[in-house]
Amino acid sequence: MRRFGPLAVALASFALIAALGGTAPNWVVFLTTMAFAKGIVALGLVLLMRGGLVSFGQGLFYCAGAYAAGLAMRWADASDALLLVALGGAVALLLGLAIAPLLAGYRSIFFATLTLALSMIAYGILNKTYSLGGSDGINLRAPSFLFYRAATPDAFGYALFVFTGLVTVAAAVLCRLHFDSMRGLLSLAARDNEIRVEYLGASVRRVSLGNFVAAAGLGGMGGALAALALGHIDPDFAFWTSSGEFVFLAILAGHQSVVAVFLASILLELVRSFSSQYFPNSWQMALGIFLLLVILFLPEGLGSLLRRRNPPPEAASLPVESLK
């Protein structure tokens, strides 16, 4: 029963997303597409944070995915969205794999600042690399979807939305399954007490490495999706404000619920688009105050409202009384 649960939820939520997208106005479709793309990156960060590590440089992978997709389109004339997103994820994952050994020994603030430094190095390099568009970046064409090529911008927007929804649901289900697995639990354990984890015979280093690389891959997929949605890539993908936004999302959502990540992301996009229109000079302030309030009153994030710590179904069958 438990094995089919996530699949059913996945299909139902995907159908719901596709149906709602078909009736929503264009700006909502675009906004949700972006929210999903960024939500996937934030989901990777949540995965990392379950293991006790906070990266302030997730923009690096977001950027790597975006550029991988963009450059494949430009140089190799690749235009299939599925291929581009898979490529974005794979490139970011490899990048994560390459720098993970450098980061594996670091914790808390050192890890945060070092990841920030790496993403800022990438930002600096991209800004001055004119063959990759320099600070202006590169404009992208609209991709195709397997055999479907959208005829109008509206149709393309909806197609990309559905495709992004599909990737989102897949990522969410996989993460949910992982969070409930032994290795997923081990992340929480490593966050709580590294010494005990080592004494139990498991490797904290391996847990951290795995989470970091997986988060990098998710970051790359999110970046590729965002690049396709915006039709543009530039170094700002790696700028620290992007990374800060992912941290914001991850804190807002908390680590208990996968759905909360995407709700938080949609919420943030809505707040941003409304406030930057109506209060262009004070919306960051509103975000800041909101973040303070969340940390103060909802330390486990929005997810703690969605998901109670309910005992597993097996628990009821154990003869608790007999143990006393």
Place this chain on the structure above:
Amino acid sequence: MTALIEARGLHKSFGAVVAARDVSVMARRGERVGLIGNNGAGKTTFVNMVTGYVKPDRGSILLDGIDITGLPPRVVSRHGVSRSFQMPQLFQSMTPEENMLMALGIARSERLSSWRDARTPDLMAELHDLLARFRLGEYRDRSIAALPGGVRKLVDIAMAVTRRPKLLLLDEPTSGVAAEEKFPLMDVIMSALAGGEVAVLFVEHDMEIVARYAERVLAFYDGRVIADDIPTTVLGNEEVQRYVTGIVQ
């Protein structure tokens, strides 16, 4: 019968402080050994060296004839040495049940699954037995922070035995526990460990506990082992009385 654990000539200093001077200890399979001594006498340093948390400057540690000197805790535990902690090292955000499930999960599989639900029927059954052995059933769903000190010690020890160690080191199992609960706690621990071949070395300050539960006692003073014999002999030793137990006759 040959020794299960044999530590020879262990030496360790932290800056100017010498925490172990030529410490040699051996224990047989299934033996119950009490480690006594004042704070700073070198008991915890000895436990830390055997389990790999601290690397000795000199000396060697053999387990079943295998040299485990200087190996990290993760590897030492895989060789069959487990420990509990003076301050129980638990996963604060999880329940006692989840703490023990985690320990069992790591102990029972070489590669942890990334996708299968952690609560497999096999593990749940074994968890059920473990909860029963350590009388932890009623606390299974509490939050760690809300547990009484003695229960925390039990969870800590229960996690340590999930690997079915050959050698178990208990660092002050009854510290921080009310006086009248010390004996019941030790009873639960010793009955939970009964039947196996596990050798137990426990650090203890309460001499009545030592006299009751240890077959042999090692007295530490100033980084050295000053006495090593059956409890009545060690507790009657004049040097031990002067430096450790504080009873001067």
Place this chain on the structure above:
Amino acid sequence: MGEGAPGQRDARPSPPEQTSRRVELVATIVIDGLIDASWLFIVAVGLTLVFGVLNILNIAHGNLYAIGAYTAASAVGWYYAGSGPPLLGYVVMLGAALLVAVAIGPLLERGILRLFYRRDEIVLVLVTYALFLVLEDATKLIWGANPYYAYEPYGLLGNVKLLGLTYVAYDLLLIALSVVTGGLLWLGLNRTAAGKVVLAVIHDREMSSAMGVNVTRVFVLAFTLGVFLAVLGGAFTAPKISVQPGISITVILLSFAVVVIGGLGSVEGAAIAALLVGLARSAAIHLMPSAELFIVYLVMAGVLALRPEGLFQRAALRKI
């Protein structure tokens, strides 16, 4: 970095024929590096002090720098509109910095940060990230988005010839200011009773608290001092730069690098690291301008790869 970044000005060489260009270049790099390091040290040492005492890596530290710069720019504008003696303008800048620090420091520490002390240190970083967002907009609401210039104090002292190069004397004043600040800080920490208490708290907070140190007071004092250093750095770089939105980000990223390179909580480390970063930036600007943006992070990644805890920190074994 942002356009308002307090980067180096081009030194104008007045080339005597006999000086080889190579020597000149090295001298330029070193002196520009020292100038850059001077204000950077003042700001970063405040950041490291706050981390050492309160265990908070304050992302909003750059905003405090910006507030200092804006305040000084406003104060300078007001002062030079009148007819006071020109040199007193420096005192006005100092006074403005002190006032702002005393007003903001206790408010932030008692009003907000205090609420989160029981939480994880990474949560405290996020709290200061929230403060960064708030202060960034607050600054914009107060001073608007247009740049401010406070050029009067910059030219006041004229130019100085150094190794055949002409420098604005104010830049050299900055170096002196940072040396004096560092010296006073060192004396204050090592030679006064209050300073020794602060050092004790940095060394072992729990122990100090158990020994009867009033940790609350130490926290307020240290945080306010940290704010003052940020504001001071901002106030005295204001005449060199155009004060505009975005400078806080540039500065926090640079001071982060300095503090991490030097070792979190180490005053000596901040000094050495500020020099390192200042010289690296200056070398990049003169030799390879396109590297200016990331040379700092490259140095930081390099140092961390070799010494994970920074130059002046040692990792401690956790007691179990």
